Amino acid sequence: MRWRSGRQSNNVEDYRGAGSGRGRRGGLRIGLLGTVAIVLIGWYMGANPLQLLGLVGGANTILGGIGSTETTQASPQGGALNDDGGKFVSVVLGATEDVWNPLFQQMGKRYLEPKLALFEGEIDSACGFSTAASGPFYCPGDNKIYIDLSFFRELKALGASGEFAQAYVLGHEVGHHVQNLLGITTEVSRLQARMSPRDSNALSVALELQADCYAGVWAHYANQTTIQLDSNDIEDAVNAAASIGDDRLQGMSGKRVNPDSFTHGSARQRMEWFRLGVQSGDMSQCNTFKNS
Template sequence: MRWRTGRQSSNVEDRRGGSGGGGGGGFRIGMMGTVAIVLIGWYMGGNPLQLLGLVGGANTILGGLGGGSTSQEVRTGTPNDDGGKFASAVLATTEDVWNPIFQQHGKRYVEPKLVLFEDSTESACGYSSAATGPFYCPGDQKVYIDLGFFHELKNLGASGEFAQAYVLGHEIGHHVQSLLGITDQVTRLQARSSERDSNALSVALELQADCYAGVWANHSQTQLNMLESGDIEQAVTAAASIGDDRLQRMSGRTINPDSFTHGSSKQRAEWFQRGQRSGNMQDCNTFGS
């Protein structure tokens, strides 16, 4: 992935302690901790993806998982460490892609902020710990991530820079949904739906964010020549590694499609690829006709 030669985004809030160096990462629970979170999530009747925070959107915001200070220094501008620079560069590519796409459709793209934090932070969606993982908060139009999450993503079998970039691309996909009013529409429908139907709507929302991440990947290559050999495969592997069926299997439970809220591994990989192949938002209608 060619990101070092690209520009850095100015829409970064660095809330990490110290100088922001060292790769940034309070998320150090390890693979056994990851599996434990999955098991706890299912035991408590919740969705382990919400606890892991592997995918974003309004449905993946959790309350606090622990204590911690909410007083944080906020630095703006380009971070000093490689992890922060990488995230900033990826964010810049999403801006360069989505601004013209929105213009082509007669709309204005409002650039989101990317918040880098360690351990815990506050958002308009409430308090979140690093174990919440990356998430998008529509209340303040910001994407939140503890960069240590990328270590856990690798533990789940998804390594490489573009696997990490896919995660950010997915979260920005939720921002696109919010700007287009899709998130609000889904929330209203879920309020009067059965649990099964609500889950199905959540799956459609998440798969569409995967498809939008694919659209971004397509345009990142045609506009910015960002991709290298093997990058798309990394993203597909990352998408497949966080399917509901895979996490249910990891937790030792029987696979139950009615309980899915993010989609199967196959669905997630296929919708990312659909967006990546076409580069067309209109091909991302996961809600059907």
């Protein structure tokens, strides 16, 4: 993946070293591998992993150490991003803007560019207080993508390496932003309110798989316009999708794979929908809800 000649986005907010916005006090950082362990424990105990992660988030605040608990409002650092990690995500975000702006124009719509917030350890968002253990996430409340760059090191530890594997992660989160702008996220929430937990979960999985497909659509056009990819780059992204497939994570627990408890889809599903987006470049092909 050749990206260094690409333009950096103006929509990156760098909160690294600026505190969390709640009075930064260090905190306990368990990372992606720790999150996986918590999820596996939840499955084993029959508990909701999201509830366990919420408890850990609370512990991060409580165990932050001795000192002032005064709440302060963090501000992003100004100036250009000079570190490789910062430059990389800034260029990737710029590449998503260069693709989604014209695609929305073709649909007769306006693309509202999302912000990307870089943080370390913990941060406040319109979706609540979050830690690095949550992994990258998109918050529709403020149209921002949040990421602690340590996630990329932990992603590699799970077997997903290569720069485009990292770019795929951002492409997926931008895919959620696209869903939000198109009203898909709101419609899914409306339907889920009157569904059984099982059917509601199936819609959540479909939403995640569509974000994978949209990431593929972005890669299709980015390769033609802003960044240069080769077959190895695409395979890196496919491998990243497989590495965080729900069946793979469940298999790590030694238990039977249970599709009813999936949150993002199986490794095969994630790979197939991403590939479809890359090969077709057609958003209409990303109807993951058809059989949900």
